[in-house]
Amino acid sequence: MSARMPQGGRQGGSRFAQFKLVLLGESAVGKSSLVLRFVKDQFDDYRESTIGAAFLTQTIALDESTTVKFEIWDTAGQERYKSLAPMYYRNANCAVVVYDITQAVSGPKPPAVCAVTVLTVPVVQASLDKAKAWVKELQRQANENIIIALAGNKLDLVTDSPDKRAIPAADAEQYAREAGLLFFETSAKTAENVRELFTAIARKLPLDQAGPRNIRSGVQRSGVDLRPEASNTQGAGGCNC
Amino acid sequence: MADDNTNEVEAKHKSDLSPSDANIKPQDVNNMDEDRNKNTLAVYVQDTTSGSASPNINPVSREGTPPPLPPRPRHQLLEERPTSSGTLKLPKSGGRPSLQSKATTALSQQDIQSFYNGGKEVHSKPASRQLSFTNFGFGISRSGSDADDSASVKSFAPTLEAGADVESLLGEALQDQETPAWKAMGFRPDGLHSEETLFAEDPYFERAFKHEFDEVDEMKPDGSNEAIVMNQWRSKLKHFMILSSAGKPIYSRHGDDQLITNYIGIVQTLISFYQGAKNELKGFTAGDVRFVIMSKGPLNLVAISRLGESDGQLRNQLEALTRSPNLLYGLIVAGGRLVSVVRPKKHSLHPGDLHLIFNMLFEAGSVKAGGGENWIPLCLPGFNNTGFLYMYVSFLSLTQSSEPLNDRPASSAGDEDEVAILLISAEKEGFHEMRQMRDVLVEVATV
Numbered sequence: 269m270s271a272r273m274p275q276g277g278r279q280g281g282s283r284f285a286q287f288k289l290v291l292l293g294e295s296a297v298g299k300s301s302l303v304l305r306f307v308k309d310q311f312d313d314y315r316e317s318t319i320g321a322a323f324l325t326q327t328i329a330l331d332e333s334t335t336v337k338f339e340i341w342d343t344a345g346q347e348r349y350k351s352l353a354p355m356y357y358r359n360a361n362c363a364v365v366v367y368d369i370t371q372a373v374s375g376p377k378p379p380a381v382c383a384v385t386v387l388t389v390p391v392v393q394a395s396l397d398k399a400k401a402w403v404k405e406l407q408r409q410a411n412e413n414i415i416i417a418l419a420g421n422k423l424d425l426v427t428d429s430p431d432k433r434a435i436p437a438a439d440a441e442q443y444a445r446e447a448g449l450l451f452f453e454t455s456a457k458t459a460e461n462v463r464e465l466f467t468a469i470a471r472k473l474p475l476d477q478a479g480p481r482n483i484r485s486g487v488q489r490s491g492v493d494l495r496p497e498a499s500n501t502q503g504a505g506g507c508n509c
Numbered sequence: 510m511a512d513d514n515t516n517e518v519e520a521k522h523k524s525d526l527s528p529s530d531a532n533i534k535p536q537d538v539n540n541m542d543e544d545r546n547k548n549t550l551a552v553y554v555q556d557t558t559s560g561s562a563s564p565n566i567n568p569v570s571r572e573g574t575p576p577p578l579p580p581r582p583r584h585q586l587l588e589e590r591p592t593s594s595g596t597l598k599l600p601k602s603g604g605r606p607s608l609q610s611k612a613t614t615a616l617s618q619q620d621i622q623s624f625y626n627g628g629k630e631v632h633s634k635p636a637s638r639q640l641s642f643t644n645f646g647f648g649i650s651r652s653g654s655d656a657d658d659s660a661s662v663k664s665f666a667p668t669l670e671a672g673a674d675v676e677s678l679l680g681e682a683l684q685d686q687e688t689p690a691w692k693a694m695g696f697r698p699d700g701l702h703s704e705e706t707l708f709a710e711d712p713y714f715e716r717a718f719k720h721e722f723d724e725v726d727e728m729k730p731d732g733s734n735e736a737i738v739m740n741q742w743r744s745k746l747k748h749f750m751i752l753s754s755a756g757k758p759i760y761s762r763h764g765d766d767q768l769i770t771n772y773i774g775i776v777q778t779l780i781s782f783y784q785g786a787k788n789e790l791k792g793f794t795a796g797d798v799r800f801v802i803m804s805k806g807p808l809n810l811v812a813i814s815r816l817g818e819s820d821g822q823l824r825n826q827l828e829a830l831t832r833s834p835n836l837l838y839g840l841i842v843a844g845g846r847l848v849s850v851v852r853p854k855k856h857s858l859h860p861g862d863l864h865l866i867f868n869m870l871f872e873a874g875s876v877k878a879g880g881g882e883n884w885i886p887l888c889l890p891g892f893n894n895t896g897f898l899y900m901y902v903s904f905l906s907l908t909q910s911s912e913p914l915n916d917r918p919a920s921s922a923g924d925e926d927e928v929a930i931l932l933i934s935a936e937k938e939g940f941h942e943m944r945q946m947r948d949v950l951v952e953v954a955t956v
Contacts, residue, residue: 315874316873323884
């Protein structure tokens with residue numbers, strides 16, 4: 269996750285670009301489900317909490333000549349992983365901040381597996397507030413030109429029974445407009461707006477500024493890099509040996 | 510369990526052999542078995558890639574609780590190995606008409622070659638010892654890299670590629686024993702039907718090989734045992750050395766710095782002589798010893814082998830020695846069992862830590878179900894209870910092993926065809942490096 273710039277290039281009129289995307293948001297709003305829908309076109313009714321972060325890639329064709337590859341970091345939403353987030357959003361070209369449109373006051377309890385965690389979550393926060401906090405953090409600390417999309421997930425619940433909606437779309441949309449974010453209400457379950465969300469991000473990304481495509485070249489793959497590392501790469505965990 | 514299987518192998522073999530050989534004297538069987546144990550060292554690592562349990566982890570799978578790992582794999586590891594899964598693969602490929610074709614599929618090509626050359630050696634007198642060593646060499650290199658902590662996660666790299674080597678070399682011959690290639694090599698098919706000659710004894714090799722993995726004694730401060738130590742060191746069949754481009758010793762397979770300094774000096778002189786002449790030294794032969802030299806950035810790596818391996822094979826083995834300093838532990842897990850570990854010399858993997866990792870992977874479904882790769886901060890209290898490590902996890906599907914696992918539902922633990930590569934690093938930012946390592950590993954394993 270060292271400084272990785274968007275990779276891209278032109279070959280015979282076709283454009284290819286690669287971007288790092290990070291998903292952030294409160295626990296259990298459906299970040300992993302959105303990614304799974306986008307990458308694998310699958311949905312699990314029951315998912316356990318993400319541990320750490322998962323890394324997935326997906327390539328989409330914007331038009332006949334333009335391909336965009338997303339390197340997606342699906343982060344864990346639980347509070348205890350909060351301190352890791354910078355590691356994942358650093359150098360990210362785009363971010364999807366997810367909230368749960370059915371959830372106004374209190375966050376859902378994480379699955380029973382994490383009983384201990386429930387006790388340690390200090391602030392129970394509406395997931396949109398949490399999303400706003402993430403946006404703020406990104407705008408303050410992430411890439412200057414990061415493209416942020418706000419995604420209100422679980423749209424299927426509201427379609428079935430409108431009284432479940434806790435956050436009016438208009439409110440979120442207005443916030444998104446003020447903060448300069450893309451905005452979608454999505455359903456990972458029905459796939460509604462999922463592809464649209466990522467496509468909209470891809471369209472907003474600076475394709476033309478992407479540098480030459482040079483990753484995955486044979487040189488890099490052939491083994492271990494023996495060049496001396498930059499001195500600032502030492503991790504914080506005190507277990508280097 | 511191991512015994513049963515060994516017996517099964519025996520039975521199978523007997524039935525596959527021509528009727529005249531069906532009643533082998535018990536001690537012959539034993540001899541053969543012993544010999545095969547040596548040969549099957551080669552199978553050992555391959556088994557790990559294909560997902561079956563290997564000897565040092567058998568206790569884990571049997572009792573569910575990982576026992577303490579041995580402090581350092583030494584000679585006894587070698588001794589243990591043959592008692593179990595080395596030959597386990599054999600009986601599974603039933604219904605083969607003859608030993609040859611059976612071996613072709615059930616065992617790695619290397620083994621076949623060693624079987625054949627074993628026969629060959631006896632029947633065509635002029636065959637040199639070196640030829641038979643060639644094949645044992647595969648075994649040694651594998652077990653060597655397996656037994657040695659400092660070996661890379663890419664331990665299989667050399668050997669599996671070596672396998673490909675052999676295949677391309679003998680590909681046709683293996684299918685049809687009557688090809689000119691075999692004849693040219695003095696191979697006589699009928700020789701195979703004799704049990705006694707199938708695994709020829711080679712006392713010199715036996716002795717040297719037996720002690721190949723013994724540690725060289727420590728030199729006493731007064732130097733009184735110098736001669737003994739030097740002798741031990743010289744009798745090793747294979748040496749690896751890593752030295753800096755300035756000639757500083759960095760690593761040696763056998764012996765400590767003090768012991769090898771002189772040799773490092775010589776090696777360094779040779780290398781720099783040729784470097785000075787702008788004509789890099791790649792390798793040379795002295796007697797029956799092959800020297801292969803590889804320069805890698807600021808490092809010079811040297812392989813010295815009496816085992817008759819090709820330069821390519823030795824080069825691959827050297828390649829495997831250079832492990833990223835960021836990799837702390839490398840684990841391969843198949844069917845909920847630990848198959849292979851790479852760890853630093855100073856740190857064994859604590860059983861409790863292993864348990865923790867397994868619990869995380871197989872009891873909580875999220876990692877497995879995620880379908881991607883994971884980068885997980887975790888604390889291994891047995892290793893260091895005050896800091897975090899980072900674990901790279903990638904589940905592979907065996908059916909199309911070049912592709913990361915796609916759509917496996919969160920199923921119960923211990924699914925047989927679940928293979929996961931775990932790479933643990935203290936480097937927070939090490940994800941992409943670990944990922945590359947995974948790619949290399951997968952690439953090599955699927956060649």
